[in-house]
Amino acid sequence: MGNLANLAAEWTDVGVVDDIPPLGSRVIATSLGDVAVFRVSGGEIFALRDKCPHKGGPLSQGIVHGKRVTCPLHSWVIALETGEAVAPDEGCAHTVPCRIADGHVLLKLPLQWAA
């Protein structure tokens, strides 16, 4: 059985991909709180809840390198594809499905974050 929240989710256009600086991010305010959309070299995008799994630091203000972001508060490294903290740290930021269509960023926001 799938996750009920995800079943009900819709793709939402949150703006133009070119508004996200390369190796940077843009914060999208949602009803669930801020979501950070990251743009890595090569143009791929990834979206995570803008809240570090360590102590809630704003991942959107971190440094993007490869397909990872380093949290600005205590330098945990988070894998953008999975939201998982890179060992030895442990924790997971919520990922949000995202894609680019006609130069726009689409997010599939859950109705609520999974526990």
Ligand code: FES
């Ligand atoms: S809050 Fe992100 S590393 Fe501590």
